[in-house]
Amino acid sequence: MKENLLRWSFPLFLQLAVCTFVTAQVVETTDVERIISTLAADDMRGRAALSPDIARAADFIAEEFRQARLQPYVEDNYRQTFEVTKVFTENESIKINGKALNVDEFIILNSNPNLSWNQDSEIEVMEIRAGDDFSERFRDIVRNNANHNIVWVDPSFAPMLARFKKIFSRENVIPKQASAADGPSKVFAIKKKNIKSFQVDASTIHEDFPLFNVAAVIPGKSKANEFVVFSAHYDHIGILDPVGKDSIANGADDDASGTTAMIALAKHFKKEDINERTLIFVAFTAEEIGMFGSKYFSNNIDADKVVAMINIEMIGKDSKFGPNTLYVTGYHHSNLAELMQENLKGTAFTFHPDPYPQQNLFYRSDNAVLAALGVPAHTFSTSQIDKDEYYHTVKDELSTLDIRNIKSSIEAIAKGVVGIITGEQTPSRVEKLTD
Ligand SMILES: [Zn+2]
Structure with missing residues (x-):
């Protein structure tokens, strides 16, 4: 009751200021929590790409796109389906001298x-x-x-x-x-x-298996043939050997956090309705077993039309540079991060070059194929991979993450990329790896 009285006694202009602030928010904390807790929940069973569990995660992401009224990128159910072949050996034996x-x-x-x-x-x-x-x-x-x-x-x-x-x-x-x-x-x-004498015998079984990215589009108004891609991988590594009673690798940071950011940005830019370029939002599958999802996506889009790709990977904890920072792999290969930094003037947020150059992350993440084709395609992360002991363990759980870090990363990307989606800024191209 007291609160109500207080609220109504605010001068009108202050109430309006509060309202404006609320609508200008990129994403509500509660929405970040809802999305990441769904993706990292035990009932997703670690979202392994070749398991039946991955479909539940895909359906959830598709439903988020549908509710936000985004257009499907390929199939009506927002999936981009392709096949891989699983190869495994059976009945193997070797005899020496019988x-x-x-x-x-x-x-x-x-x-x-x-x-x-x-x-x-x-x-x-x-x-x-x-x-x-x-x-x-x-x-x-x-x-x-x-x-x-x-x-x-x-x-x-x-x-x-x-x-x-x-x-x-x-x-x-x-x-x-x-x-x-x-x-x-x-x-x-x-x-x-x-x-x-010796005898070697083995038979190999080949089994085709469908995999699917989940992808949606917001068509550009005047530059529909120029694409800006926002991505993250939604698969993780599934079930591991139990530690205590826990055997589910929830992949909350890796990469439910990035997937949450990608979904939040999709909803935000749909509401904002300011993009002159076409925006593509994609959750990649099978990153953990060889980046099959991003490879398929990248090889089935005209790379020359992709103006920028922002891949988001592991943003659940402070980076080495502290709060309100993201590092960008291959930072100096294009000026994407510099352009985005310009748009963050007046904020405390900063983009940094990747502090782990010896790990060659630029060509090891889902941005790699498009980067090799000349696209300013970079991965944005806060992961301290050199010392994160929860990485790829059953302990990569939501309780170990800082939701504020995810939220501030989403807000920084949303603000930083505005000039690029409106067509006012165009980042320089990355040098192609092949012709
Ligand atoms: Zn990952």
Whole structure:
């Protein structure tokens, strides 16, 4: 009651000032909380791209776009669907002189449907000898040798081979267009004494699997053929080995925070209705297993028409530079960040060059393909990747994040990008990696 009296006793101009302030807000704190808590909830089960769980996250994002009355980018349900091929090996075995090796004594890297080799097969026999650099030899044979190989590995490397097996026995995901049966097969096996005969068998299953980005558009008024892309990846890594009772990698920071920002910006700019250029808002899938979503999106848009891409990745905690800052990967490859900084004059917010240049983040995130094609495509982040112990663990939960940091990042991007979406500013192009 008291509050009501106070409010109504405000002079009228002050009430109006309060109202104006509220409508000028880019996003309400409650909306940030609602979106990120939905995406990072346990019932999303970590949003793994090849799991059934990812569809629930996609539907939620699509519903946000629909309620905000954005146009779908490709399909009516806001999805941009494509297929990948999952490749996994079955029934693998190696016998030497008739005796079977243990499973951790060999690695078969093979995509042919049926592999059956013996001592008479036309394959190149190689060795990794005691004293060699195992990792380097392994990599060299896999990458630089075009033949089918069987590689006898000195028994001193047995623990290394077993460890590599764990890494390489995971299922492999490749773009569907790739001819999966191409490429040489590689077999690494612990060397036994007096090898007179051997038999290698493996079969490979190929299974096509649909993946989908979620994307929406606000058409530009006078420069509809010039695009500004706002993006974040909505997939995460799913279920991990339990820590205590928790096995769900919620991916609250990585990258529910960026996805929340992308959605908030979509709603904001729909309301503002000031864009002369066309705005595309996209939630990428399958970043965590090889950036398949951003690769597909980027290879299916005319890169020359993309004026800028703002990819948002992990903005849930203060950056190394403190509150009210974002760092921008590949900062000096274009002047996008500088232009955005100009629009933030009079605020406390600053954009900084990426403080981890040795990590080569510019070409490691979802902006990479468009950046390689010459687009000023940068990732905006606050992640302290060098010391964030929750990164890619079951502890990347909403309770570890600072909602204010997400909100201030959204506001800074919204304000910083105004000149670019109205067409008054055009960032310089990035040097192309290929012609
Ligand atoms: Zn991420």
